[in-house]
Amino acid sequence: MIARLKMRPGKRTNDPDGLRKRVLDVAEASFQARGYHASSLGDLMAAAGVTGGALHHHFPTKKALALAVIEERVSAAVEETWIAPVQAAGSAREGVRGVFEAVAAELEQQGFVRGCPLNNLAHELSLADADFRAALAGIFSAWRQAIADKVRADQQAGREQDTDPQRFAALAVATYSGAMSMAKTTQDSGVLRDCLNALEQGASSVSSSKGAGANRRRRMLRQHKAF
Amino acid sequence: MIARLKMRPGKRTNDPDGLRKRVLDVAEASFQARGYHASSLGDLMAAAGVTGGALHHHFPTKKALALAVIEERVSAAVEETWIAPVQAAGSAREGVRGVFEAVAAELEQQGFVRGCPLNNLAHELSLADADFRAALAGIFSAWRQAIADKVRADQQAGREQDTDPQRFAALAVATYSGAMSMAKTTQDSGVLRDCLNALEQGASSVSSSKGAGANRRRRMLRQHKAF
DNA sequence: GACAAAACAGGACAACCGGTCTGTTTATAA
DNA sequence: TTATAAACAGACCGGTTGTCCTGTTTTGTC
Incomplete structure (x- = not known):
């Protein structure tokens, strides 16, 4: 058979960073x-x-590859969605409420729920491999630490004297997850x-029992197309 | 080569139920x-x-197979661990606390954490297949329903007037998960x-800030051998 | 005992997976 | 330019996967 014309002579352009980013995406x-x-x-x-060849090179x-996704992407997602907003909030409690509301609003307009990036991978990989678990546990730890630190900052400002930072952080992360x-x-x-609402009910007034079910909205989301 | 003696002539015994149970286990x-x-x-x-052949027959x-595990085993685990104890408890709040403490105690003596059977499968399968998701969502629903029903029973007995049953149930399930x-x-x-402790802090006395960190025990568990 | 259906044995198979390998092209530095 | 390493191409392979298929044995029923 006739020798093929060595593809298109169009020159190749090496772009290691871009290619790596594409793969990670x-x-x-x-x-x-x-x-x-x-x-x-x-x-x-x-x-x-x-x-x-290119994939194996990077x-x-x-x-x-999964470890890179966890350490670079999942970690960044938690940092961006939770840690930074909580640190920027007026208080730990306000920060937690803000994230809950922001995520809820985002999900409602997105129309489907992919779940928490960290928990999604944590469930599948944390028991399968020690390296996976260590990376995932580190993100959980940083997440809780950021919230606990914010509570301590509140306490130094004279607020939240009756709140245990560690416990509060654990509850916030667990409830969200x-x-x-x-x-x-x-x-x-x-x-x-x-x-x-249930989290804030304990600290709120007694008006929670009256008309509690009225403003609660519930909506089933439309099917999403995976990937 | 010499013809093999057709295995052991020991008769075979059909045991469809037992075999099915073994496979499910x-x-x-x-x-x-x-x-x-x-x-x-x-x-x-x-x-x-x-x-x-036997596996394919059942x-x-x-x-x-996975659907059978979900509908027969995971469902039963939630029923046994959560629904029945909550229904048998003196109140919804006591029931939730009892389950938390029972599971915590069990994990501490087991020495490793396998995670929640429902959540483990839910994360991996709920986005992959509609049948999986429906089965798993049904278990979540029954779980929340049982807790909410218990709160309503408390309310009919004159307690928990300021508690929203649905929200309380959602918080309990979410925090545990x-x-x-x-x-x-x-x-x-x-x-x-x-x-x-954080969940009960809102309703407890102000003694939570004093010596809160003293009696909090934290222990790293030893590595478990999977399967 | 005769017969049918259920229960089980065990091999076959095509598709797919992750990883490796060799070779070629591009970028970098001397 | 030339040497050198990085970046990329693409075929290849051994092993595994889930499923199917044919045949045999057991069980229940008349």
């Missing part, structure tokens, strides 16, 4: 939507427009507002 | 420890001592007690 999205084990490298390569193994878990499974983001 | 354990996608039917067959596909998620990732069950 695709891997992050697929790991969140389908999970780690259900995402094949072949699919990722096709979606990112990357060959096997990420020698699938585990290395669990609410997102339920929201993802039921595809109903209303549980986020339910949890937020 | 192994599948439940493996799905919890390794996850659905990471569990191969070959491993399950070997662990259960079952041939491919569960035509892997999905059918999230706490178990964190405990699984960090392999530290202390977060369960942190969350429980």
